[in-house]
Amino acid sequence: MDDASKRRRVDISTGEIVPIERHESLGERAYASLKDSLIRGALRPGMKLTVRSVAQALHVSTTPARDAITRLIGEGALVNLGPKTVVVPELTLAALDEITAIRLAxxxxxAEKAATKVAPEDIEELERLQERINRGLDEARYTDVLDANKDFHFLIYRRSGMSRLVAIVETLWLQIGPAFNDLYPEFAQSRTGVSNHLFAxxxxQDHDSAAVRAAIENDIRSGYRRLSSLVSARQER
Amino acid sequence: MDDASKRRRVDISTGEIVPIERHESLGERAYASLKDSLIRGALRPGMKLTVRSVAQALHVSTTPARDAITRLIGEGALVNLGPKTVVVPELTLAALDEITAIRLAxxxxxAEKAATKVAPEDIEELERLQERINRGLDEARYTDVLDANKDFHFLIYRRSGMSRLVAIVETLWLQIGPAFNDLYPEFAQSRTGVSNHLFAxxxxQDHDSAAVRAAIENDIRSGYRRLSSLVSARQER
DNA sequence: ATTTGAAATTTGATGCAACAAAATGATGGT
DNA sequence: ACCATCATTTTGTTGCATCAAATTTCAAAT
Structure with a gap:
C-alpha cells in the first residue's frame, strides 16, 4: 500500500479520488426527499415552501430543512420570489428553450460516449425498461411511464462513465420535472418516444455513437415540441 | 397591473420569473468569498477545510460557514474525503478529461449563441480585456492574465443570454480553478491563447457562429494540452 | 522505521431560541 | 370595489450548546 492511498483513499484502478460513502445525515435525507418530491411532481409549480413547513413534514428541525432548500435553490430547482418566499418555479417557454438546448448538447x-461502453446486460435492462414503458402506456399507468422513461435515459447516461455530466443532466431534469408532471397525463400518453427509444x-447494440446521439436528440426534441405547446398555452392564459 | 404580476413579480418583457435581488445574508457572502478564494487559487488542492476554521476566517458563526461548504461540495468544488474531512480536490487526469469534454460542448x-447577439460595445470591452492579457504577459503579472482571461470568456458566454448555461460553466471553471492557479505561472506564460482570442x-464581429465556436473550442483544447501534461507529470510523482 | 492502539482533541450534525424583516390580514376611508 | 395604512403573524437568519463520531496525537512494541 503506497503512501498516497493511505492518506487520500484513492481508487487504485483509476487513480481517481473517490468520494467517501456519504454519511446519511438528516440534511442529506431532507435534500434527497425534496428532490424526489420535485421530480415526481408531488410539489406543483407555484407551491410555496417554508423552512418550518418542510421541517415539520420531514420530522426534522429547521437546520436540515434549510440545508435542503438552500441547495435546491442553488441548483435552480427552487426559486426565490421574495426575500422570504421560495416556490417551485413555473416553467416558462424561455426556460424550456434554454434547458432544451443544454440537454441536446x-x-x-x-449518449455518444455510452455507445462504446454499454454491456449486453445493459441492453437487456434497457429492454426491460422499455417493456415497462409499453405496458404503462397500455394500462394508463402514467407514473410508471415517466419513472421508467427516466430510468431508461439515465441508465444510458451513466454508462458514459462521466459522473459530473450525469449530475448536471440531473439538475436539468429537476428543473423541468415539476412542469413535466404537472402536465401529464397529456404528456405521457404520446407514443412518439417509443420509436426513438428503439432506435437508441x-x-x-451496434456501438454506433452517431446513431445513439441522433436517437436521444430526437427524443428530446419530440418531448420539447409537446411540452412547449402546453407551456405556451398555459402562459397566455 | 395584472393579477399574476402582483403575486409573482415576473419580468414583463420576457415573461421569465426573475429571482429577486438576493438578500445579502452571511451565508451568501461566505459562499461567494470561498468561491472567489477557490477560483483565485488562494486555497490550494489538498488543503483541508473545517466549518470552524472557515467561520473564524470569515468572522461569522458556524451556521453560514457550514452553508457555504455544503453548497460548494454540492457543486463539486470541494470534496468529502471522509465523513468529517473536506478538502480542495486535486485535479486528476480523468476529471480534467471529463470536464474538458463538457466544456467543449x-x-x-x-459562444455560438453569443455570436449573433454581441453589440459593438461588447467587442470594445473584449478588446480592452485582450489588451490587459497582452500587457499582463509582457509584465509577468500572471494573476492579471488569469483574471482577464476569465472575464474575456464569460463576457462572451453571458451574451448568449442563457443564464443557466453560464451558471453551469462557472461550476466547471470552479473545479479546474484551483489546479489552474496551482500550476501557473507555467500555465499563463504561454501565448497560444492569444491567437484563439483574436479569432474569436x-x-x-462577423456574427459568424461557427467561427466563434471553433475559436473557443481551440482555446479550450490548447489549454487542455498544457494542463494535462502538467497534471499527469504531477500524478506519477 | 513502521505499525499498533488507545487517549485526547477536533469535528460535523442537530435542535433551538432570539431577532429583525417580510408577508399576511384587518381596518377604515374613499 | 379599491387602495392605503396599520397591526399581527409568519418567516429566514444567525449564533451557540450539545453530542456522537471521526481524526489526530503520541507512545510503546515490534
Whole structure:
C-alpha cells in the first residue's frame, strides 16, 4: 500500500479520488426527499415552501430543512420570489428553450460516449425498461411511464462513465420535472418516444455513437415540441 | 397591473420569473468569498477545510460557514474525503478529461449563441480585456492574465443570454480553478491563447457562429494540452 | 522505521431560541 | 370595489450548546 492511498483513499484502478460513502445525515435525507418530491411532481409549480413547513413534514428541525432548500435553490430547482418566499418555479417557454438546448448538447454527449461502453446486460435492462414503458402506456399507468422513461435515459447516461455530466443532466431534469408532471397525463400518453427509444437501443447494440446521439436528440426534441405547446398555452392564459 | 404580476413579480418583457435581488445574508457572502478564494487559487488542492476554521476566517458563526461548504461540495468544488474531512480536490487526469469534454460542448454552445447577439460595445470591452492579457504577459503579472482571461470568456458566454448555461460553466471553471492557479505561472506564460482570442473576436464581429465556436473550442483544447501534461507529470510523482 | 492502539482533541450534525424583516390580514376611508 | 395604512403573524437568519463520531496525537512494541 503506497503512501498516497493511505492518506487520500484513492481508487487504485483509476487513480481517481473517490468520494467517501456519504454519511446519511438528516440534511442529506431532507435534500434527497425534496428532490424526489420535485421530480415526481408531488410539489406543483407555484407551491410555496417554508423552512418550518418542510421541517415539520420531514420530522426534522429547521437546520436540515434549510440545508435542503438552500441547495435546491442553488441548483435552480427552487426559486426565490421574495426575500422570504421560495416556490417551485413555473416553467416558462424561455426556460424550456434554454434547458432544451443544454440537454441536446449534454445528453447527446452522454449518449455518444455510452455507445462504446454499454454491456449486453445493459441492453437487456434497457429492454426491460422499455417493456415497462409499453405496458404503462397500455394500462394508463402514467407514473410508471415517466419513472421508467427516466430510468431508461439515465441508465444510458451513466454508462458514459462521466459522473459530473450525469449530475448536471440531473439538475436539468429537476428543473423541468415539476412542469413535466404537472402536465401529464397529456404528456405521457404520446407514443412518439417509443420509436426513438428503439432506435437508441439498436444504436447501442451496434456501438454506433452517431446513431445513439441522433436517437436521444430526437427524443428530446419530440418531448420539447409537446411540452412547449402546453407551456405556451398555459402562459397566455 | 395584472393579477399574476402582483403575486409573482415576473419580468414583463420576457415573461421569465426573475429571482429577486438576493438578500445579502452571511451565508451568501461566505459562499461567494470561498468561491472567489477557490477560483483565485488562494486555497490550494489538498488543503483541508473545517466549518470552524472557515467561520473564524470569515468572522461569522458556524451556521453560514457550514452553508457555504455544503453548497460548494454540492457543486463539486470541494470534496468529502471522509465523513468529517473536506478538502480542495486535486485535479486528476480523468476529471480534467471529463470536464474538458463538457466544456467543449457547453462553452461551444454559449459562444455560438453569443455570436449573433454581441453589440459593438461588447467587442470594445473584449478588446480592452485582450489588451490587459497582452500587457499582463509582457509584465509577468500572471494573476492579471488569469483574471482577464476569465472575464474575456464569460463576457462572451453571458451574451448568449442563457443564464443557466453560464451558471453551469462557472461550476466547471470552479473545479479546474484551483489546479489552474496551482500550476501557473507555467500555465499563463504561454501565448497560444492569444491567437484563439483574436479569432474569436473576428468571428464575433462577423456574427459568424461557427467561427466563434471553433475559436473557443481551440482555446479550450490548447489549454487542455498544457494542463494535462502538467497534471499527469504531477500524478506519477 | 513502521505499525499498533488507545487517549485526547477536533469535528460535523442537530435542535433551538432570539431577532429583525417580510408577508399576511384587518381596518377604515374613499 | 379599491387602495392605503396599520397591526399581527409568519418567516429566514444567525449564533451557540450539545453530542456522537471521526481524526489526530503520541507512545510503546515490534
Amino acid at each position: 449534454l445528453e447527446g454527449l452522454a 437501443l439498436r444504436g447501442l | 457547453l462553452e461551444g454552445l454559449a 473576436l473576428r468571428g464575433l
